[in-house]
Every structure is written in structure tokens, then in C-alpha cells.
Amino acid sequence: MRNLKIAIAGLGRIGRIHLGNLCQMKGVEIVAAMDPMEEGRQYAKNKNVPCIVSTYKEMLETTHIDAVIICSPTDTHADYVEMAAKAGINAFCEKPLDLSLERVVEVLEVVAQSNVKLMLGFNRRFDKEFKKVKELVQNGAVGQPHLVKITSRDPGAPPISYIEKSGGLFLDMTIHDFDVARFVVDKEVEEVYAKGAVLIDKAIGEAGDIDTAIVTLTYTDGTMAVIDNSRQASYGYDQRVEVFGSNGMVQSNNNFMDSHKLYNEKGIHAALPLHFFLERYKEAYRIEIQDFISSLGSDSDVPVNGNDGLESLKIGLAAIKSLEENRPVKLAEIC
Numbered sequence: 001m002r003n004l005k006i007a008i009a010g011l012g013r014i015g016r017i018h019l020g021n022l023c024q025m026k027g028v029e030i031v032a033a034m035d036p037m038e039e040g041r042q043y044a045k046n047k048n049v050p051c052i053v054s055t056y057k058e059m060l061e062t063t064h065i066d067a068v069i070i071c072s073p074t075d076t077h078a079d080y081v082e083m084a085a086k087a088g089i090n091a092f093c094e095k096p097l098d099l100s101l102e103r104v105v106e107v108l109e110v111v112a113q114s115n116v117k118l119m120l121g122f123n124r125r126f127d128k129e130f131k132k133v134k135e136l137v138q139n140g141a142v143g144q145p146h147l148v149k150i151t152s153r154d155p156g157a158p159p160i161s162y163i164e165k166s167g168g169l170f171l172d173m174t175i176h177d178f179d180v181a182r183f184v185v186d187k188e189v190e191e192v193y194a195k196g197a198v199l200i201d202k203a204i205g206e207a208g209d210i211d212t213a214i215v216t217l218t219y220t221d222g223t224m225a226v227i228d229n230s231r232q233a234s235y236g237y238d239q240r241v242e243v244f245g246s247n248g249m250v251q252s253n254n255n256f257m258d259s260h261k262l263y264n265e266k267g268i269h270a271a272l273p274l275h276f277f278l279e280r281y282k283e284a285y286r287i288e289i290q291d292f293i294s295s296l297g298s299d300s301d302v303p304v305n306g307n308d309g310l311e312s313l314k315i316g317l318a319a320i321k322s323l324e325e326n327r328p329v330k331l332a333e334i335c
């Protein structure tokens with residue numbers, strides 16, 4: 001089979017990870033990259049990408065592309081996916097697809113009509129800890145799931161300039177947890193009740209966002225989930241999930257820098273968790289993009305599809321409404 005011709009849009013934090021992984025992959029040829037900033041273009045040049053441009057339109061028009069990897073800021077995703085679909089090009093798009101439900105529905109319609117594949121970047125599904133939890137729940141190891149607990153805390157908040165364009169904590173950060181909540185028990189959410197506060201940095205509040213939250217979810221069958229978020233955990237990235245059911249419980253743990261334990265008169269000491277997403281999900285990002293590429297070369301579906309993006313967005317929008325109105329909000333209210 002011939003090599004798949006891949007292009008990449010946006011070479012910031014996450015674009016560089018995906019480009020690095022794609023460069024290592026067999027059956028893949030990176031044919032083009034775009035970034036409006038010189039720094040991003042220079043990064044692509046250092047990776048020997050043959051065609052490097054500063055606009056997306058130019059990139060799509062310049063060379064034949066089988067699939068595009070969209071790693072640009074959130075407010076470009078919907079347009080870029082739509083333009084790719086109309087040109088018959090498959091797309092992998094970082095989360096979220098857009099902050100507007102109407103726009104996501106519109107784009108998914110174009111994707112469906114264009115008969116191209118679209119995968120969303122919910123990387124935690126490819127992490128071995130989360131995968132194991134799902135596998136055990138699916139195999140009935142904990143019986144009927146009753147409760148899901150997700151802890152998701154960042155080591156530090158992003159710059160205010162990022163927060164201002166991010167869509168807020170629920171659509172930028174918790175959206176991963178909403179996806180994990182659906183993924184681990186394979187159930188859909190019916191109702192959301194969110195509480196949030198600014199406890200870390202007043203500037204985050206001034207930018208119209210929160211930095212700390214608790215969200216409870218009720219699934220259609222009555223199973224419940226609770227998610228806790230913080231933008232600043234002093235000990236590093238904290239990523240855990242637990243599913244409690246009629247026959248037991250499964251928990252996943254953080255990944256640590258190493259597994260040593262030092263015992264002395266002051267106590268028992270261990271290494272900190274891996275610092276942040278680039279370290280914790282290094283392997284998950286590799287598997288995620290490999291699975292996307294594999295799905296292009298076969299008849300199989302992409303492992304995370306547009307509907308997964310849509311459902312997580314609905315939960316996020318319901319969480320925003322719940323916080324604003326201080327009441328539980330049914331997903332049906334925002335559809």
C-alpha cells in the first residue's frame with residue numbers, strides 16, 4: 001500500500017507531539033505543515049517537512065493530502081474540519097471541535113455528507129490506566145456500575161491569554177473528563193449539576209472563568225459520576241478514575257516519575273506524579289495518532305468520532321448553564 005500523505009495545522013504544544021509521533025510512523029509521509037507564526041513553521045522545517053505555509057487554505061491547495069491533523073487554537077477547528085471535508089480530506093482534530101453546539105452539528109453534517117473520517121483528540125481513551133478500567137467494567141468485573149469518580153487536576157493554570165480563548169474550564173479542561181465519564185462505563189449522561197469557584201487566581205475570575213469545580217453527572221440509567229477539577233495541584237498532574245459497582249470497585253492511579261519509596265524516621269516518601277499532560281500522556285498520544293492512521297488504511301471506524309465530541313460538548317454546555325443558574329440541568333434543555 002502507498003504511504004498516507006499527512007498534513008498538520010498548528011505547531012504549538014500539541015502539534016509538536018503529534019508531528020513527532022507521525023515522523024516515527026511507517027506508512028506515513030508528512031507532506032505539508034502550516035502555522036501563521038514563524039516559530040511553528042521553523043519547527044516543521046527542522047523536521048524536514050517539504051511544504052510549509054502560513055495559511056490553511058494554501059496548505060490544502062498546494063499538495064495532495066489524505067488526512068490533516070488539526071492542532072491549531074480551538075476557534076479554528078470547525079472551519080478547518082469543514083474545509084478538509086469539502087475537499088475530501090480526512091481529519092484528526094484536537095478537542096473541542098467548537099464551542100457552539102449549532103456549529104458542531106453543522107460541521108458533522110458536512111463530514112457525513114463528504115464521506116470522510118473525522119477523529120476527535122480525546123487522548124485519555126488511549127492511556128493504559130483508563131483503558132484498563134474500561135476493559136474491567138466492560139467485562140463485568142465490578143458488576144453493575146453505580147458510581148464513577150474522576151479526579152482531574154492540573155499542576156498550574158495556563159496563561160490568561162489562553163484562558164480567554166479556551167471556552168472556559170468546562171469546555172477546555174473538564175471536557176476530557178466528560179469524555180472519560182462516558183467512555184469508562186459506556187453510558188450517556190442525562191443531567192449535570194456543577195459548582196465552581198475562583199480559589200487560585202483572581203485574574204482567572206476577571207477573565208470570566210473559574211479555576212476549581214465539582215461536577216456531578218447522572219446517566220440515563222441513574223448511575224452517577226462526580227468529577228473534581230483544579231487548575232493548580234501543588235504536587236503535579238493528578239489524573240485518577242474509579243468505578244464502583246454492585247460486585248466491587250476498580251481504581252486507576254496516577255503515573256509517577258518512578259516507583260521508589262523512601263522510608264525514614266519522618267515517614268514514607270515517594271516520587272511526584274508525572275508533571276503534566278505532555279509527560280503523562282506521551283504514550284497515549286502515540287497510540288491515539290497511530291490508531292487514527294490505522295483506521296484510514298482500513299474499513300474500521302475511527303476510535304473517537306464526531307458524536308463523542310458532540311456529547312462531551314453538550315455536557316460542558318449543560319455544566320456552564322448549571323453553574324450560571326445554580327441548579328441541575330438536563331442535557332435535553334440545551335439541545
Ligand SMILES: NC(=O)c1ccc[n+]([C@@H]2O[C@H](COP(=O)([O-])OP(=O)(O)OC[C@H]3O[C@@H](n4cnc5c(N)ncnc54)[C@H](O)[C@@H]3O)[C@@H](O)[C@H]2O)c1
Nearest residue numbers: 010011012013014015035037040071072073074094095121
Ligand atoms: N488533547 C490534549 O491533550 C490537548 C492538549 C493541549 C491542547 N489541546 C488542544 O489543542 C489545541 C492547541 O493547543 P496548544 O496547547 O497546542 O496551543 P498552542 O498555543 O501551544 O499552539 C497553537 C499553535 O497554533 C498556531 N496557530 C495560531 N493561529 C492559527 C491558525 N489560525 N491556524 C493554524 N495554526 C494557528 C500557533 O502559532 C501555535 O503554534 C487547542 O484547541 C487545545 O484545546 C489538546
